Amino acid sequence: MFDSLSEKLDRAFKVLKGQGKITEINVAETLKEVRKALLDADVNYKVAKQFTDTVKEKALGQQVLTAISPSQLLVKITHDELTSLMGGETADIKLDSNPTIILMSGLQGSGKTTFTGKLANHLKTKRGKKPLLIAADVYRPAAINQLHVLGEQIGVEVFSDAESKDPISIAKRGIAQAKENGNTVVIIDTAGRLAVDEAMMNEIAALKKRN
Numbered sequence: 001m002f003d004s005l006s007e008k009l010d011r012a013f014k015v016l017k018g019q020g021k022i023t024e025i026n027v028a029e030t031l032k033e034v035r036k037a038l039l040d041a042d043v044n045y046k047v048a049k050q051f052t053d054t055v056k057e058k059a060l061g062q063q064v065l066t067a068i069s070p071s072q073l074l075v076k077i078t079h080d081e082l083t084s085l086m087g088g089e090t091a092d093i094k095l096d097s098n099p100t101i102i103l104m105s106g107l108q109g110s111g112k113t114t115f116t117g118k119l120a121n122h123l124k125t126k127r128g129k130k131p132l133l134i135a136a137d138v139y140r141p142a143a144i145n146q147l148h149v150l151g152e153q154i155g156v157e158v159f160s161d162a163e164s165k166d167p168i169s170i171a172k173r174g175i176a177q178a179k180e181n182g183n184t185v186v187i188i189d190t191a192g193r194l195a196v197d198e199a200m201m202n203e204i205a206a207l208k209k210r211n
């Protein structure tokens with residue numbers, strides 16, 4: 001996602017290359033492309049709009065120094081704003097336990113299972129980890145299959161038990177298998193709910209307590 005976002009941002013700033021100064025017109029044109037790139041990367045519409053409004057305000061308010069070109073200036077302002085949009089600082093994921101256990105929680109349809117696959121792929125290819133995915137969503141019939149398909153795509157093992165309706169038991173047995181097989185990361189894909197409710201929080205707390 002970030003690769004394609006940065007490619008699109010690069011393209012957006014090309015508009016400004018060779019232009020002598022920042023004007024309302026060339027800024028608007030560039031920022032329209034920036035906004036499109038953000039929307040393509042799933043940034044919320046309001047956030048994207050607010051983002052480009054802020055960049056525009058800053059860009060037009062800047063005294064353009066002769067030493068830097070308008071495109072460099074706009075790239076810098078956009079970079080600074082993107083950094084602050086993302087929270088300003090990075091918090092690395094803690095991976096020092098063996099295995100490190102990651103529990104996915106969140107509302108139904110919020111992208112837990114998809115992210116489970118993305119995260120596993122990242123940890124495998126970029127961090128040299130050996131992940132095991134655990135299918136602990138016992139409510140939606142296709143959920144186990146969805147995780148298996150993802151696991152196959154990225155070459156990561158998946159633990160599941162279609163017979164069981166007990167996510168805690170599944171997680172427990174999955175973790176035992178991970179320890180046996182030397183998996184260094186375990187990602188537990190849970191069911192989530194339509195709304196945050198007490199049963200869900202209890203289930204997650206119980207899962208967490210297992211470790």
Ligand SMILES: Nc1nc2c(ncn2[C@@H]2O[C@H](COP(=O)(O)OP(=O)(O)O)[C@@H](O)[C@H]2O)c(=O)[nH]1
Pocket residue numbers: 042106107108109110111112113114115192
């Ligand atoms: N646009 C977009 N769609 C996503 C993203 N992650 C997941 N989805 C889609 O959202 C739907 C629900 O995702 P899923 O991972 O099954 O959510 P879960 O119910 O929380 O496990 C699926 O159709 C996914 O393809 C994302 O980052 N962007």
Ligand SMILES: [Mg+2]
Pocket residue numbers: 112113114137143189190191
């Ligand atoms: Mg899911």
